[in-house]
Amino acid sequence: MRSYRLTAFGAAALLSLAAAVPAVADDAGADRSFTIKDPRITESSGLAASRAHPGIYWTHNDSDDGPYVFAVDSRTGKTVATITMKGVGEPRDVEAISLGSDGNLYVADIGDNLDGSWDHVWIYRFPEPKELRDATVRATQFDVKYADGPRNAEALMVHPKTGRVYIASKKEGGGGLYEGPAKLTAGSDNIFRRVGEVPWVTDGAFSPDGKELVLRSYFSARGYAFENGRLGKDYPVESPLLRQAESVTYTADGSALMYGSEGEQSDVVRVDLKNGGDSGRSGGKSPSSAGTGSDGDGVPVKGTTLTGIAVLAGIGLLLVLGRRRKKG
Template sequence: MRSLPYVTGAAAAAAVVLLTAAGPAVADDSDFTIKDPRVKESSGLAASRAHPGIYWTHNDQDEPRVFAVDSRTGETVATITMTGVGKPRDMEAISVGADGSVYVGDIGDNLDGSWDHVWIYRFPEPKELKDATVRATQFTVKYADGARNAEAMMVHPKTGRVYIASKNEDGGGLYEGPATLTASGTNTFRRIGDVPWVTDGAFSPDGKELVLRSYFSARGYEWKNGRLGADHRVRAPIQGQAESVTYSSDGKALMFGSEGDQSGVERVALDKDSVSGGGDKSPSEEGGSVADDGISGDGGNSLTYGVLILGGAAALVLGLKRLLRRR
């Protein structure tokens, strides 16, 4: 996904300065950096069910492979190469299902509808973490209302049902797959709700909440009987290329990932405003609107804040460059 320019290292540092000036940061030693030089566009993130502290990630346009990264060191401890799936077009999401399998969503379509179908790949999460080649199952996916561009795919941790959140120019939609995916035919995903324009999403380990993130924000939704419930604000970090999100394996925090070389994953502990039924009222209750960036209600202030931070960082970088030139 390349629709937002990367923030330079200096600009990111400047943004940190501005954030620090705005208020104290919460120290957390659970953040980590993906150190593998092969991971240049970490587009999805999923906490392992079989191996605590391990997170699965992948590039968006690459060989059909995923990487197991140890959050304690940032090092890749296993590379899994999938066979039987052809060459991926735009892998954007990853999730670990109730069946203990890893699901990879080859669901991106930057031309907003040029492909009449996309794919989901599935393979069992390995019991031992080591480099391996596995034969994956490939599922063909179509949408009942026409081709979609999407970056978010979520597998419910209890029912095993797969959901996709689209991000076409006319707004986002939440799509529900069949109760059981089939590898022998087409799996039709049907729209069951409207959601903001998002880059990733994840279900809580207990399956009672769905979190969706965008470039500058994240929102949580109660999940009731397979449908979206009340929504509320969720704290999210400002990242140069805000791309992925997953719950930690214990469900006590959200892990937010970004793209780029040596990309960072930031842990945000869940607080009382980030639990089902808490936080803000839904847009329909308070008369707010959902913008394409995924902000709803008074969350628009977060977008303004994010733009000001990035703008200030850019200005600081330019000032530093001018100062160096004078020398």
């Protein structure tokens, strides 16, 4: 862990900068960094940008929460709809959510903290609601098995063009990318087959054009060219350091990635992409995501926004001034 010495001059400069640049865009528009304010959402483990409702992000809790999916408005951080799924079993360890090309939301009950103790896991599917209001919907349940045996996973991605479902397993030292059948079938096992090797993964997302796949872990993210259902060249992707980095999704227009985390009042941080396109390669930061990241060793740097930096700078300034008074 590297240590950083903060001078009074540097602290004052950072405080001035924070005052000049707000942590949230002045227009308070959609798809900017936001904080999930719903006290029921304490373990946001997946994230999916709505295509039917601009600025809305679908999320869910991790294990032991029930069959609930929440629509959160990125303008306010407030929940605008709670969806209760019926027609499915009791969710066990829900880890991801993705929006398919068919307009359906796919909810992935694929976690296995005992790393392969369950011989099957589940995917739940239901149409994205046309209206944002609390509702109970009937979901279709799909049984999932892996061709090479049970495993733990936290990432599910539905390809935006082919509609095919992919799962990335989570394993120390590297997992696998698994491809589902061309069409999921209810009432029988859906066998997912390993088609690629991936690092430790907590979530993933396809770009809107389906040409890029981004996979994230707790401390970093990587992008991959994606063609004909297979991984291509990989490259680093900018990602913020969050309390417990769990989720990622592209904005609906593909101009940025939105990174989420677990915990009460958890943050969702926007990172703009190079040229504002679907390339997946990170470029400049949005005003609301400036100051995020890690040092060269992948060690978290405290403070994910300019406001956070300002607070740390202020504390440092007070400490410096206090020491000088004592010496005097």
